[in-house]
Amino acid sequence: MKQIIYQFLVILVGIWVSGCSIPEKVEVGEQRVFRITHADSSGRMFSEIWTGHKLEFFDSLGAREISSKYFDRAMHMQGTRFMAISFSRLLKEYQLKRGEDAVLLNCFDDYQGILSLNDIHRYDLRLATKIKLAFLNFKPDWLNPLLILVPDGKHPPFQERFLTANIRELKFVRLYDYYAPLEKIARHSPEAREGFEVFKNNCLFCHSLKGRGGNKGVRLLQAYGYSNGRDRKKFLTDFKNFHNKDNADKQDIEQFVNEGQLQQITDYLLQVQKSH
Ligand code: HEC
Numbered sequence: 395m396k397q398i399i400y401q402f403l404v405i406l407v408g409i410w411v412s413g414c415s416i417p418e419k420v421e422v423g424e425q426r427v428f429r430i431t432h433a434d435s436s437g438r439m440f441s442e443i444w445t446g447h448k449l450e451f452f453d454s455l456g457a458r459e460i461s462s463k464y465f466d467r468a469m470h471m472q473g474t475r476f477m478a479i480s481f482s483r484l485l486k487e488y489q490l491k492r493g494e495d496a497v498l499l500n501c502f503d504d505y506q507g508i509l510s511l512n513d514i515h516r517y518d519l520r521l522a523t524k525i526k527l528a529f530l531n532f533k534p535d536w537l538n539p540l541l542i543l544v545p546d547g548k549h550p551p552f553q554e555r556f557l558t559a560n561i562r563e564l565k566f567v568r569l570y571d572y573y574a575p576l577e578k579i580a581r582h583s584p585e586a587r588e589g590f591e592v593f594k595n596n597c598l599f600c601h602s603l604k605g606r607g608g609n610k611g612v613r614l615l616q617a618y619g620y621s622n623g624r625d626r627k628k629f630l631t632d633f634k635n636f637h638n639k640d641n642a643d644k645q646d647i648e649q650f651v652n653e654g655q656l657q658q659i660t661d662y663l664l665q666v667q668k669s670h
Pocket residue numbers: 505554593596597598599600601610611612629630632633636637645647651659
C-alpha cells in the first residue's frame with residue numbers, strides 16, 4: 395500500500411512539475427549536421443546539409459508545442475512536451491519525380507527507420523525539434539531530435555515504426571525497392587509472410603537483414619539457427635529477457651508483439667537463413 399501511495403505521489407509531482415517548470419530539455423544541437431537527400435531534376439542524388447542557422451527554417455514551417463499520448467505510452471512516460479513541425483508541410487518543399495513514396499530515416503545511433511509518404515499524410519506525423527521530458531523522467535541516450543511523433547487524435551497501429559528518434563538524414567526512396575530483397579524470401583510461406591510484416595514494422599530498424607535496416611542490435615541470423623528447436627526457444631527467451639518493460643534503455647519491444655507474432659518472426663528468419 396505504501397508503495398502505491400508513493401507511486402501516486404510521484405505521478406502527482408511529475409504532473410505538477412511538468413506543468414510549470416521543465417528541467418529536462420533536449421534540443422537540436424548547433425554541432426549536429428542533418429541532411430535531406432533527394433534526386434535533382436537530372437536524377438542525380440544529392441544532400442542538402444542542414445546545420446546551425448538553416449535549422450531555423452524548421453521553425454519557419456510553423457513549429458508548435460504539442461504532446462503525444464502515443465509516445466508517452468510507448469516510453470512509459472507522462473506529460474512529455476515537444477516543439478514539432480508538420481512532416482507533410484516539410485514534404486511540400488520537395489518535388490519528387492522518380493516515384494519516391496517513402497522517407498528513409500538514418501539515425502546517429504545506427505538505427506534506420508522508414509515511413510511511407512502515405513502514413514505521413516494519413517496520420518499527420520510530426521517531426522519534433524525539441525523534446526521536454528517531465529520531471530523524474532529518465533532520458534535514454536538515443537532520445538534526441540529529430541524525432542517522429544504521432545500527434546494526439548491520430549491512431550496508427552501501435553508499432554516501433556512510429557517512434558524513430560535521433561534522426562540525422564531524411565532520404566527519399568521507393569518502398570518497393572527498399573523491401574524487395576527481403577520480401578521475396580517470404581513469398582512461398584504464409585507464416586513467413588506474416589513474420590516479415592511484424593519484423594519490418596518492429597525489428598528491422600535495429601536488426602538489419604540483407605543490407606536493409608540498422609545495426610544497433612545483434613545480428614539475428616548469426617546468433618541463432620532457426621531450424622533448431624532449442625535455438626528458437628532461446629531466441630524467444632533472450633528476446634523477453636532483454637526487450638521487456640524494464641529495459642534500461644527503454645527498448646520495450648515486447649509491448650508491440652505477441653507470442654504468435656514472435657513465432658512468425660522465427661518462421662521468417664528461418665526462410666532468410668535458408669536463402670543464404
Ligand atoms: C531500438 C532498437 C531495437 C529494436 C527495434 C529491436 N531490437 Fe532487439 N536488440 C537491440 C539491442 C541493442 C540488443 C542487445 C544487443 C546486445 O546484446 O549487445 C537487442 C537484442 C535482441 C535479442 C537478443 C538478446 C540477447 O540476449 O542476445 C533478440 C533475440 C532480439 N533483440 C530480437 C528482436 C526482435 C524480434 C525485435 C522486433 C520484434 C527487436 N529485437 C527489435 C535493439 C533493438
